[in-house]
Structure formats: C-alpha cells, structure tokens
Amino acid sequence: MPELPEIVCRSREMNELLCGRTISRVDVRQPKCLNVSVKAFAGAFEGATIGATTVRGKWLVTETTGGTLLINLGMGGELLYVDRDATPEKWHVRFDLDENMTLFVNFWWFGSTHLVPTGRLESEGPLAGLGPNALDVDLKAFQRMLNGRRGRIKSYLLNQRHLAGIGNAYIHDILFSAGLHPLRAIPTLSTGEINGLHRAIRAELERSIEKGSASYEVGLLGQPGGFGASDLRVGYREGKPCPRCGTCVEKIKTGSTASYICPQCQPLDPGEVDEKEL
DNA sequence: CGGGCTGTTGACTC
DNA sequence: AGAGTCAACAGCCC
Numbered sequence: 001m002p003e004l005p006e007i008v009c010r011s012r013e014m015n016e017l018l019c020g021r022t023i024s025r026v027d028v029r030q031p032k033c034l035n036v037s038v039k040a041f042a043g044a045f046e047g048a049t050i051g052a053t054t055v056r057g058k059w060l061v062t063e064t065t066g067g068t069l070l071i072n073l074g075m076g077g078e079l080l081y082v083d084r085d086a087t088p089e090k091w092h093v094r095f096d097l098d099e100n101m102t103l104f105v106n107f108w109w110f111g112s113t114h115l116v117p118t119g120r121l122e123s124e125g126p127l128a129g130l131g132p133n134a135l136d137v138d139l140k141a142f143q144r145m146l147n148g149r150r151g152r153i154k155s156y157l158l159n160q161r162h163l164a165g166i167g168n169a170y171i172h173d174i175l176f177s178a179g180l181h182p183l184r185a186i187p188t189l190s191t192g193e194i195n196g197l198h199r200a201i202r203a204e205l206e207r208s209i210e211k212g213s214a215s216y217e218v219g220l221l222g223q224p225g226g227f228g229a230s231d232l233r234v235g236y237r238e239g240k241p242c243p244r245c246g247t248c249v250e251k252i253k254t255g256s257t258a259s260y261i262c263p264q265c266q267p268l269d270p271g272e273v274d275e276k277e278l
Numbered sequence: 279c280g281g282g283c284t285g286t287t288g289a290c291t292c
Numbered sequence: 293a294g295a296g297t298c299a300a301c302a303g304c305c306c
Contacts, residue, residue, distance in 0.1 A: 110286050
C-alpha cells in the first residue's frame, strides 16, 4: 500500500518524466474516483501543461496550467508511464501526453484523482485539514503535538490529520524501533520515548525512500522498489524471531488494524493502560 | 467455490 | 477528542 516513501519516489519520477509535458486528452473509465464531473475534469486538464509534483502525506500534488491534480493511490494503486501502443488492460484514468506517451492511473481499491482550482489546496479538497508530512516535523513540533493528547499512539500516528504519510505498513517497524507497543497511551510516554519515536519515524521512512520504496510497489516505468521483505524488522514477520532479542514476533489485533510486534521489546505494561488515561 | 483478509479515506455515531 | 463502525470495491489465499 503506498505510503509516504512510495509517494516520495513517485513524485520524483513524475518530476523527471512528466514535468513540462502537455496533456492532449483525458479519459476516465471510473467517474466515481473523481471529485467533479468527467467533463469538468477533462476540460480542466486537456491542453494543460504539467508542472512540479509535490507530496502531501499519501497524496501526489501535481500543478498544471489547468488546475492542481491530486492523486491518491489508495491501496495498491499504480501509475504507469508508457508509449500509447503499450496501453495496459486495466486503467481508470488516462492522460495522453505529447510524443505519443500516456500516463495511466490504475486503482486497486479506494483510489481517487481530484481537480482542485489552483491556489485553493489549503481551503478545499482532501488536503484541507491534513497534518504536516511526517518527515517535515521537527522534534520540538512533535513534542508539542503529543502534549496533552490522549488515546493510543498507533491510532494517533495513523491519523492523517495529525501527521501525514504514515500507514499500516511502516508503522510496525516504526513502533518496534521506538520500543513502543501500539496500544500505549500517549500520556504514559516518557520524553525519551517520544524522542525515540520521532527518530524512528524519520529513520524508518527514509530507509525505504533511499532504496526506492517498497518492492511490492512499482514506479511509473514499471520498476519495483528495492525495499523488500528482508528490510522489515517485525512487520509481516509473524512467528519469526525478533531481530533484537529473538522472541517470536506476534500478530495482534489493535482496533480495526493488525499489528506486528515483539512482545518482549514492545511491552504494554498493565500499569500503564489505566482506563482513566485513555 | 466461497469466505475471510487486506487496510485508505471520509462520514457518521456515541 | 477519541474510539468504533461502515461503505466504497479487487484480488489473493486456503
């Protein structure tokens, strides 16, 4: 599932491959994934020139002369940049460009492509109310964010209104690196634990970005990332030994999501789950 | 063959 | 504010 590292890598590819190109034609097979009518969407982007692409959490933000294009790949969505003759079987939105090239957008689940008028990103659309990118928050700001918060650390980190870009794939190794159980109540976190968590967020996300993002996702040219199963510490490693202490990694239910943890390195002290703290 | 699992976002409720 | 639930809908696995 694309999270911040994947989006960062896709944005780099879009800047390399798409910046400066002109959109000649837009086609939509699944109007549901748009926020406006097909006519309005195509009307805005046909004839437009593509500018820079930036990242807001799990959203790709592409400026064009016809408005801002927002792409959310949901779970397992893909972008494909190919010659028109190599049109894939499955696609939901296509942008035909100059030089016979096309950008195909294919969703697995829950993906969307939005048109937002230039300059209104912060006031309307899905980016309004989104928290800062997880990699853009310094330690002081992170400490302030958590100050006075209640609830559990995992659900806080996954909430895109707080921090944008962390999803249920990278969270496992982030919490493991910080030595935190996903259900730890935020008020029970020590200053040292908060500092370690801040460091872990940066380190784990950047580790994947450096390797070109997750290997189960592919880039605009169809190339897989270099961050694979052997790079994971506890995530999706149920029954395998913890890399730090050798204890069996467990898969547990944490609310509506699953979590992979080392029960030894990420203890949930019963004294610390006092219901009054939640 | 079928049902459970996967896990994003936003809306909604308590 | 936070936690829970649901709905959107594809494909894999057993």
